[in-house]
Amino acid sequence: MFGxxxxxxFVISGLLLNIMPGPDSLLVMTRSATQGWRAGVAATLGICTxxxxxxxxxxxxLSALLATSATAFTVVKLVGAAYILWMAVGLLRSRKADGAQAAMELPALPYRKIFAQGFLTNVLNPKVALFFLAFVPQFISIDAPNKAMAFIxxxxIFNFNGMLWSGALAVATAKASERIKLNPSFSLWLKRATGGLFVWLGVKLALSKQH
Structure with a gap:
């Protein structure tokens, strides 16, 4: 369907990326720990927006760029595969952080400002844009009738899964009533597992025939 x-x-890779600790999950957990689960959900909605x-x-x-060129779409996919491999190398080289991660001390804010904070944290992050341009086209056939619709x-799907994960994270953190403490060993294992998956995915995409 949709090519x-x-x-x-795609779903498994996206879930691993959503679970992996990063700025978004850090913001959700911190807001939940300091202001309750509703604040964490507000941050989640801002991030997803x-x-x-x-x-x-x-x-x-992407649609405007590739509308008239199947070759350009193939080039984008190959460049994206290379970017995925580059991300994989970084993940596999990750080392255990020294000590537990300290909690961020944030002043209490109205939910609308927390939403805006989550929105800006995500929308101003160029790595998110690079990720979507590199990752999503790998799962769209070169002869897809509407590449823009397939991309959306x-x-x-990725955004919905991320919202579910971040919402659960907000509730769990608030109920635990703890400051953020990410287990260094778990974080390292998760990064390397994701890195291994991305190595396989990048090689598979680079060597396979274009769909």
Whole structure:
């Protein structure tokens, strides 16, 4: 449907990326720990809105660029595969952080400002835009009838899964009533597992025939 292929692999990869600790999860957990789960959910909604902006911008831009050139789409996919391999190397080289991560001390804010904070944290992060441009096209067939629609569908699936994870994280953190303490060993294992998956994915995409 929509020229999408390898959807289960896309979902698994996206879930691993959402689970992996980063600025977004740090903000959600900190707000939940300091102001309760509703504050964490507000941050989550802001982050997901920012992600939606990246998805729509990338879909429109990619569609305009590739509308008349199948070759250009193939080039984008190959460059994206190389970027995925580059990310994998960085993840595999990760080392255990020294000590537990200290909690961020944040002043209490109205939910609308927390939403805005989550939105800006995500929408102003260029790595998010690069990720979508590199990752999502790998799962769109070169002969897809509407590449922009396929991009939006995949992006929304990724965003929905991310919203579910961040929402659960907000509730769990608030109920635990703890400051942020990410287990260094778990974080390292997760990064290396994701890195291994990305190595396999990048090589598979680089060597396979274009769909």
């Amino acid at each position: 999408i292929h390898d959807l289960p692999l 920012g992600t939606l902006v990246h998805i729509l911008a990338a879909a429109v831009g 569908v995949l992006g929304c």
